[in-house]
Amino acid sequence: MMKKLISTTALTGVVVGLGMSAAVADASLTIESWRNDDADIWNEKIIPAFNKVHPDIKVTFAPTPPADYNAGLNAKLAGGTAGDLITCRPFDASLDLYNKGHLTDLGSLDGMDNFSDVAKSAWQTDDGKATFCLPMASVIHGFIYNKEIFEEVGIDVPKTIPEFMDAVKKIKDETRYVPIAMGTADQWEAATMGYQNVGPNFWKGEEGRKAVIDGKEKLSDDAYVKTFEHLAQWKDYMGNGYKAQKYPDTQNLFTLGRAAIYPAGSWDITTFNSQADFKFGAFPPPVPANGDECYISDHTDIALGINAASPNKEAAEKFLSWMATSEFAEIYSNSLPGFFSLSNHKVEVQDPVAQEFVSWRDSCKSTIRNSYQILSRGTPNLENELWNVSAQVLNGTMSPEDAAAKTQDGLAKWYKPQM
């Protein structure tokens, strides 16, 4: 592994070094991204729209598969072969790139004032002095459901957790549909669409998230145990063999009409629009009891920054400034329903399910995933631990109390405010 890695980076360094000197003449930009699903939209809509304003800048969208993105990007940046524009993961992954001098400070960029502080917070230094990526979009968690199955079984959209459990029980008892489409083989769904989806209602969104960062609350507190207890209830309603079910399996299970409820990220809307031939809708994570305030995970997920080693910084800044306009926000939000623009421009979302998702911003309080800011900096890595324990709780191999205790113990090992 090691041997191969070093020799290949050395070699690509040479090859691309040659290529770069040839490309300097005309302003051309390459975008590094993990969104390979969106390549068509970039090539057919976004880049042509940009070229109407700036015909002299040639833009190439060069995505890498999501799982390889961080590793590949780091290797390319170290070897000096990365593209001019870098798609930024939220928080520490990008902060690390900035600290290592791979991203430039965008504080003075034209159009940066179109974004709120909350939107920018995922791509700022801890003191908030430097902003190194231009926020693009957030994703919202919730549940997508098959409207036809709900009608057939005769159930309403559940508002509280008891209603939710009654609904899945009814589906299980009366039909052959899978009540909850989710698998634990890939682990991340358990944490992201499970824990981070339903959890904010228990830990009260931002309030709880900040309290853990400040050391005032612990991840083993009641709210977190209750989150895991709720997840543990799901396991009787997930499909046969869900332990070996992967993310694409889950998507197929739902789009084939074999499952009723799909714990979702709003990004799934695009896939479902093209694959499902039944009507589907969405509901926010049910609250523990009637009348409780609702919280949603409205996670700042994607941004764009400039490679500090780019020879085309001027062109790159022009591109980012254009991305801060309402024109981009409009194109992006509507060609990728489920990715919600973070800019302050008022954007009309056309897709009905995406509209449903974004409407929760008015009725519920928004928060982000609690493991993303600061808390995943140490060893053991909190995010990895959450994947692991959430999957184990759903597999029935770990109790909710143990799961909560394990995440807290891990955090207390290195995070001073929690020691």
Next chain:
Amino acid sequence: MKTTQTGWLGRFPWHIAVFLAPAVLIYTLFMIYPLLDSIRLSFFTADDSGAISYAGFANYVTILGDPEWRASFLNALYNNLVFFLVHMLVQNPVGLLLAALLSLPRLRLRSTYRTLIFMPTMLSVVIIGFVWQLILSPLWGISETLLYYVGLVDWFEPWLGQENTALVTLSLISVWQFVGIPMILIYAALLLIPEDLTEAAEIDGANHWHIFWHIKLPLILPTIAMVSILTFIANFNAFDLIYAVKGALAGPNFSTDIMGTLFYRTFFGFQLQLGSPTMGATVATLMFLVILVGVLFYLFGVQRRLRRYAM
């Protein structure tokens, strides 16, 4: 006319150096240098800005001393050992059996079998992983239906998703893929055994079984030993199948985490875990040491005791 040169230059066997040069140069450039450089990197540590500074054995102390790191390192080492043992206990005996069957004197369609069994070895791991996930899938897989036909449907489980079965299942998939290699090597060794030996034994009254145990097996032992050490090296360098099927977090609960995936997570990082080239180099060096110890044990403990026969 013969030129007579005297002195050191004239006596130096230049042709040997010339013949060795291509291999030595390429091997040094692409294997020895990167290996030494990654060992060097393992003695350094990086700060937030990415600048590295000498740290002595600090990384090794962390991996072997810190409870978190030690637990994941030992877990990966243990899983890797299981991975290797499954190969030794299944892949190599089955390879031997297949080779013995292939070398039966009156076998028809010999080359067809040989090709079919060897074929998976040449397929990409990604395809192997994908195909087996489909076969074993509890949703769309055919394994449940097949078990149903033979009345064993109650035995079906989501093997790839359970902590106690995932690693062995993955090992067996890898065995299925690579069983062609021991088979072909042992088969080639069996073909080299002169027929006079087996004929003489037959005349002396030995049956197939006797001939195999007392004549053929001793003669192919050196090959079996070589196959074993190749299996060892390949298994402790393994990474791709686990990564393709279970991802770099090697779930459930790290039950399929082997040295290769641990290295990948450490070196490249994973999701919110930032990669650390220096810690990664330390894991890589420890992998190298494990393999080195195994190979040395083989060279001095096994290979020297093997008796070779002139045929």
